[in-house]
Amino acid sequence: MQKFLLWVDRVSTWVGQAFAWLIVALTALISWEVFSRYVLSNPHAWVFDVMLMCYGILFMMAGAYTLAKNGHVRGDVLYGFFPPRVQATLDLILYILFFIPGIIALTWAGYSFAGESWAIGERSSIMADGPIIYPFKTFIPIAGAFLLLQGFVEIIRCALCIKTGEWPSREQDVEEVDVEKLKEMVHVKDEDIAKLDELVVAHEAAAAKVKS
Numbered sequence: 001m002q003k004f005l006l007w008v009d010r011v012s013t014w015v016g017q018a019f020a021w022l023i024v025a026l027t028a029l030i031s032w033e034v035f036s037r038y039v040l041s042n043p044h045a046w047v048f049d050v051m052l053m054c055y056g057i058l059f060m061m062a063g064a065y066t067l068a069k070n071g072h073v074r075g076d077v078l079y080g081f082f083p084p085r086v087q088a089t090l091d092l093i094l095y096i097l098f099f100i101p102g103i104i105a106l107t108w109a110g111y112s113f114a115g116e117s118w119a120i121g122e123r124s125s126i127m128a129d130g131p132i133i134y135p136f137k138t139f140i141p142i143a144g145a146f147l148l149l150q151g152f153v154e155i156i157r158c159a160l161c162i163k164t165g166e167w168p169s170r171e172q173d174v175e176e177v178d179v180e181k182l183k184e185m186v187h188v189k190d191e192d193i194a195k196l197d198e199l200v201v202a203h204e205a206a207a208a209k210v211k212s
Contacts, residue, residue, distance in 0.1 A: 001156070002168060008153045009068045009171035015146060016065020022058040026051060046131045049124040053136040060143035064150040068171065088161035095155050103148045110140025 029051060037043040066072055079087060116122075117134035124130030161167050 001160070005153050005156060005168060006171050008149060012064040012068040012146060012150050013171055016062045016068075019058055019061040022054050026054045026058070029054070045127045046124070049126055049131050049133075053131070053133070056136060057139050060139055061146070063143055064146035067147065067150045067154065070170065083165075084161050084167055085165055088158040088167070092155060092158035092162070095151060095158065099151050100148070100155075103144055103151055107141050107144030107148060110137070110144050114138045114141055 029047065033044060033047045033051075079090070082090070114134065114137040117137045122133045122137070124133055157168050
């Protein structure tokens with residue numbers, strides 16, 4: 001079971017990291033349009049829509065990745081103090097009552113929107129011959145499917161945690177800097193930092209006396 005959970009994590013991670021490269025394309029597109037607009041005096045009406053679509057695809061396709069890393073925003077003022085079994089029970093209830101129905105609705109509605117968009121060859125109405133929209137709408141059900149798969153994995157994790165009292169491991173990825181781990185890596189202790197602070201204060205006091 002754990003191998004399956006980590007496999008889904010790896011899939012979500014790969015998808016999220018692959019589509020993260022859109023931020024490079026988006027940055028290049030914005031930079032080029034700013035240069036074209038203000039230096040060459042040649043703005044392009046379609047760029048705004050393309051930028052929105054790039055950002056929308058990036059945002060949607062990163063959803064499963066963020067869920068796999070447990071990175072979505074949560075109100076953990078009290079949640080963080082609960083034991084793992086209570087956390088897992090609350091998560092399980094919320095996944096079943098809200099997450100799964102919501103993502104199923106998103107996937108189904110997205111599938112309908114994408115189908116209609118492909119059927120009519122939908123284009124943006126910002127200009128007479130605006131950029132095509134149906135490829136963008138296709139990513140709505142795709143993102144929903146990845147989110148749904150990751151959501152079922154999280155439900156299994158909740159069930160395992162309720163049973164064992166510990167959260168199952170996750171696929172590791174880039175994390176924020178852990179100060180304590182950084183101290184261990186460079187062999188620095190809190191006492192050393194305190195002594196350094198004292199030296200800095202003493203040096204500043206001595207420099208102030210010299211100036212006076």
